[in-house]
Amino acid sequence: MPIPRGRSLLLTVVAAGVAAAASIAVIGTAEAATTLGASAAQTGRYYGAAVAAGRLGDATYTGILNREFNSVTAENEMKWDATEPAQGRFTYANGDRILNQGIAMGAKVRGHALLWHQQQPGWARSMSGAALRNAAINHVTQVATHYRGRIHSWDVVNEAFADGGSGARRDSNLQRTGNDWIEAAFRAARAADPGAKLCYNDYNTDGVNAKSTGIYNMVRDFKARGVPIDCVGFQSHLGTGISGDYQANLQRFADLGVDVQITELDVAQGGNQANIYATVTRACLAVARCTGITVWGIRDSDSWRTGENPLLFDNSGNRKAAYNSVLSALNAGGPTSPGPSPSSPGPSPSTPSGDGCTATVSLNAWNGGYVATVRVTAGATAVNGWAVGVTLPSGSAVTNVWGATSSGAGATMSFRNVDYNRQIAAGGSIEFGFQGTGAGPGSASSCRVG
Ligand code: 9MR
Numbered sequence: 001m002p003i004p005r006g007r008s009l010l011l012t013v014v015a016a017g018v019a020a021a022a023s024i025a026v027i028g029t030a031e032a033a034t035t036l037g038a039s040a041a042q043t044g045r046y047y048g049a050a051v052a053a054g055r056l057g058d059a060t061y062t063g064i065l066n067r068e069f070n071s072v073t074a075e076n077e078m079k080w081d082a083t084e085p086a087q088g089r090f091t092y093a094n095g096d097r098i099l100n101q102g103i104a105m106g107a108k109v110r111g112h113a114l115l116w117h118q119q120q121p122g123w124a125r126s127m128s129g130a131a132l133r134n135a136a137i138n139h140v141t142q143v144a145t146h147y148r149g150r151i152h153s154w155d156v157v158n159e160a161f162a163d164g165g166s167g168a169r170r171d172s173n174l175q176r177t178g179n180d181w182i183e184a185a186f187r188a189a190r191a192a193d194p195g196a197k198l199c200y201n202d203y204n205t206d207g208v209n210a211k212s213t214g215i216y217n218m219v220r221d222f223k224a225r226g227v228p229i230d231c232v233g234f235q236s237h238l239g240t241g242i243s244g245d246y247q248a249n250l251q252r253f254a255d256l257g258v259d260v261q262i263t264e265l266d267v268a269q270g271g272n273q274a275n276i277y278a279t280v281t282r283a284c285l286a287v288a289r290c291t292g293i294t295v296w297g298i299r300d301s302d303s304w305r306t307g308e309n310p311l312l313f314d315n316s317g318n319r320k321a322a323y324n325s326v327l328s329a330l331n332a333g334g335p336t337s338p339g340p341s342p343s344s345p346g347p348s349p350s351t352p353s354g355d356g357c358t359a360t361v362s363l364n365a366w367n368g369g370y371v372a373t374v375r376v377t378a379g380a381t382a383v384n385g386w387a388v389g390v391t392l393p394s395g396s397a398v399t400n401v402w403g404a405t406s407s408g409a410g411a412t413m414s415f416r417n418v419d420y421n422r423q424i425a426a427g428g429s430i431e432f433g434f435q436g437t438g439a440g441p442g443s444a445s446s447c448r449v450g
Contacts, residue, residue, distance in 0.1 A: 036312075036323075037070030037107070039330035043285060044337040046071035046108050046152075046292035047330070050264065053077050053094040055302060056101060060317040064298050065105070071152070072102040073110040073263070073294050079119040083143050087123050087135060092146055099150060110263070110294065111151040113158035113201060114140045115185050117172035125173065130368030130437075133177040137188045138400065138435055141371060144192035145402050153231055153261065155201040156189045157182050163204055167214030180366055182218070183227040187364035190228040191373040191433055192402075201233030201263055207243025208252070219256050233263035236280060237296070237305075240271025247283035254289035259338075264296040266303060266310035267322070274325040277312070281326050285334025292337075355381045357424070359388040359447040363440045370440030374404075374415070376447060377429040385422050388415045388432075389446040396438035403432030 033039055040047035048071025055061045065072070076082060077094035084090055102109035115136055124135060144154060160182060162170040174181050182200070189198050200219065205212040215232065222229045232253050243249070250260045262284055267276045284290035299317055300309040312323040356379045364371045376386055390413050392398070398406060404415040413434075421430040 033327070033331045036068045036327060036330065039327055040292065041070060042331070043334055045284070045290070047326075048072055048108065048110065048292060048294035049298050050075040050112075050294060050296045051098050051101065051298075052302065053097045056097060061298055061302065062101075064313055064317055065101070069107060070105070071108040071110060071292055071294060072098060072105070073112050074098040075112075075297070076119070078111055078143065078147075079113060079116065080124065080139060081119045081121045084124075084139055085121050087121075088138075090142055090146065095147075099147065103150070108152035108292075109147075109150060110261075111144075111147060111154040111196065112263075113155035114143060114189060115156065115174060115181075116158040117170065117174060118159070120173075128173055129177060132173055133181060133184070133366060134369045134399070134435075134437060136174060136177070136181065137184055137366075137369065137371060140185050140188040141192045141400075141402070141433070141435060144189045144196070147196075148193040149195055151193060151196045153197040153199050153233075154189055154193070155233055155263070156185050156198045158201045159203065160200075161202055161211050161214050163211060165210045167210040167217070169214075178367060183222065183225075184364060184366045186222070186228050188371050191362075191364060191371055191431075194431075197230040197259065198228055199231040199233045199259075199261065199263075200229060201235065203235040203237055203264070205234050206236055206238065206249070207245045208249050209243075212249055216253060216256070219253065219258060223257055229258060231259040231261055231291075233261050235264035235296075236262050236266075237264060237310075238267045238276055238280075240268050240276075242276050242279050246279065247286055250283060250287045250290055254287050259289045259291045260284075260287060261291055262293040265293060266296045266305060266308075268305070269300075269309035273310075274321040277322045278325040278329045281329035282332075282334070285329070285332075288335045288337060290337065355379050356449055357383050357386050357447040359445040361390065361441055361443050361445050365440045369435070369437050371433060371435050372440055373431055373433045374445065375429050375431050376421075376424065378424040378426055380426055382426045382428075383424040383449050385450050386417050386424070387448050387450070389413070390415065390441045391444065392436070392441050393439045396436050396440065398434050398436045401432070401434040403430070404434075406434065 036047040049069045051072045052075045074095055077098055099109055160170055162168050169175050186198050253260050267273050284293055297303045297311050299313040299315055300311050301315040303311050314320055357376055359374055359376050362373050406413055406415050408414050424430055
């Protein structure tokens with residue numbers, strides 16, 4: 001991985017024994033001003049791009065990506081049709097290419113998108129009811145588990161609200177499984193990857209309007225009821241103008257206690273493209289909880305908006321006027337964004353007392369299925385191998401398990417450690433989980449060491 005120029009300079013300065021903090025800061029600022037990622041990082045933010053795995057072999061494309069950006073989003077490769085083309089058969093090769101590109105760059109990786117009414121595999125499009133709900137939650141669990149610990153933010157649910165004046169949910173096969181499908185997805189994502197920020201992402205939300213207000217009300221309700229949501233993504237596919245209350249809209253969401261992110265920015269070239277890009281940048285910088293901006297592609301020729309030239313680099317990879325306006329706006333600065341908030345704690349571990357272990361089950365249940373997260377906590381002595389027994393109500397069946405192996409069927413299931421979570425330090429805990437159909441287990445469970 002190339003060392004960012006700012007960092008190597010800083011090391012040189014320190015090695016030379018120049019201890020004056022002011023001069024280090026000045027050098028850092030001057031260096032940071034030359035790329036989008038480094039200038040955004042000055043206020044604790046990221047500047048990212050949507051990346052297509054198929055373009056990573058293009059040296060111009062990858063050169064700009066490596067130089068300018070400190071966050072990547074998979075443009076298509078982590079979507080449902082890409083990651084689960086046949087039910088229960090998961091394919092991560094292209095998603096992993098983007099993840100590894102991000103890791104190699106030292107960049108954040110945004111996950112996009114776990115559930116969406118579009119780009120569903122054919123098998124899911126023809127499903128409905130409890131079967132679809134179970135398949136969707138299993139998808140969330142499996143994909144978020146595969147990428148666990150490596151995703152900065154997940155778009156857990158994408159574009160679930162209708163356009164127009166209703167402020168209501170969009171009709172879709174997912175919506176028809178019950179209005180609680182969104183919260184079920186967020187709970188499953190939290191259980192699978194407690195370290196990722198969980199976002200709701202949508203378009204046509206670039207000001208205070210009926211659609212953004214519908215989403216605002218959902219987020220407020222989720223926060224009030226403890227549904228795990230950390231961020232809202234504003235796609236910001238913009239035309240030739242921008243709403244005067246763009247910033248105020250970001251701020252009202254931030255005031256609910258979530259981060260906001262600009263997730264898919266592109267702006268039609270026909271109007272005042274450079275100014276609109278600068279306005280969006282300044283709006284994000286002015287909102288302390290606006291943690292980063294992602295543009296939806298690199299060069300105009302990479303964009304889904306064919307013919308609109310909506311990005312920051314032209315077809316040859318040259319910086320456009322819009323690029324310069326973004327860079328200047330980033331360098332003008334703004335309040336520092338808050339650092340990563342700790343992920344919400346799972347069920348509180350029992351106080352260690354005596355030897356042995358305890359297990360607590362927390363449940364994310366819906367009509368016809370559930371995801372159970374089991375926290376295993378060691379007592380005053382470290383544990384080397386454990387087994388947990390769980391009693392299931394009649395009619396319930398476990399369909400998949402992660403972080404443990406299972407045995408038994410029917411009423412009593414036994415779960416044993418796998419290699420990586422065999423050992424638990426004294427007082428420490430680990431989690432495993434399982435998904436099932438029917439009603440979920442109660443909280444009672446047994447735990448034994450060995
Ligand atoms: O940029 C994506 C394009 O390559 C795909 O063909 C398209 C398929 O629906 O999805 C595009 O990305 C969309 C994103 O996933 C969600 N918000 C709207 C984006 C543009 O359509």
